[in-house]
Amino acid sequence: xxxxxxxxxxxxxxxxxxxxxxxxxxxxxxxxxxxxxxxxxxxxxxxxxxxxxxxxxxxxxxxxxxxxxxxxxxxxxxxxxxxxxxxxxxxxxxxxxxxxxxxxxxxxxxxxxxxxxxxxxxxxxxxxxxxxxxxxxxxxxxxxxxxxxxxxxxxxxxxxxxxxxxxxxxxxxxxxxxxxxxxxxxxxxxxxxxxxxxxxxxxxxxx
Amino acid sequence: xxxxxxxxxxxxxxxxxxxxxxxxxxxxxxxxxxxxxxxxxxxxxxxxxxxxxxxxxxxxxxxxxxxxxxxxxxxx
Numbered sequence: 001x002x003x004x005x006x007x008x009x010x011x012x013x014x015x016x017x018x019x020x021x022x023x024x025x026x027x028x029x030x031x032x033x034x035x036x037x038x039x040x041x042x043x044x045x046x047x048x049x050x051x052x053x054x055x056x057x058x059x060x061x062x063x064x065x066x067x068x069x070x071x072x073x074x075x076x077x078x079x080x081x082x083x084x085x086x087x088x089x090x091x092x093x094x095x096x097x098x099x100x101x102x103x104x105x106x107x108x109x110x111x112x113x114x115x116x117x118x119x120x121x122x123x124x125x126x127x128x129x130x131x132x133x134x135x136x137x138x139x140x141x142x143x144x145x146x147x148x149x150x151x152x153x154x155x156x157x158x159x160x161x162x163x164x165x166x167x168x169x170x171x172x173x174x175x176x177x178x179x180x181x182x183x184x185x186x187x188x189x190x191x192x193x194x195x196x197x198x199x200x201x202x203x204x205x206x207x
Numbered sequence: 208x209x210x211x212x213x214x215x216x217x218x219x220x221x222x223x224x225x226x227x228x229x230x231x232x233x234x235x236x237x238x239x240x241x242x243x244x245x246x247x248x249x250x251x252x253x254x255x256x257x258x259x260x261x262x263x264x265x266x267x268x269x270x271x272x273x274x275x276x277x278x279x280x281x282x283x
Contacts, residue, residue, distance in 0.1 A: 032243035137240035
């Protein structure tokens, strides 16, 4: 979009080195975001690698001084949406990983199983899930999340609100799909919503 | 419910309109995210960047695959 100030589109060695350094630094965050989005660690890591390749190829479009994390999240998100529409992620869920971790807030009798939380998260429509991940887990402001998702701030707020309400409801009632087979229903809904999301919003993913 | 008011203090801002108190799973969400962030980074991520870097330097692609190949000097 804005490459007015890149003479000959050739980055200096210094810019290049700092780009690489910054990209390296955000990789753990990309992995966390990706895993929240698609559930399975191996697929998530594939997605991160894809993101890194795309980010690298587009590095002269990165404006130094802006948030590398936000910039790469946009790329990751677009890659995810594209892959989702190709039905690459089938709502699969790795029981093993989250099952091992429990979260027991201090002084609380019943720990929330992170596996339950994660599974509940994965049943949310993609757009609400990503909004909640960005704000509730990634620590982005509503404004930043809106920029990443290419939508209005109010839209993000409403998505986060709905996601929170849905999770609270699911966790309170134990109304969580047990198996990945149950996710098919949720997944169909997600895919339908994706058509809307991917059609209009967001920064167009190249290729 | 047992009234466990757990105010950790660090309420990362941005939480406007305290419609209800933060759901008790809110910490869990951060934990899920942070647990991945804190994982040791597998080597292949760094390797990937090193390979890309080498490619850009015009060096011979070490173990190139079809991903991200970009011929040096072929930019428009």
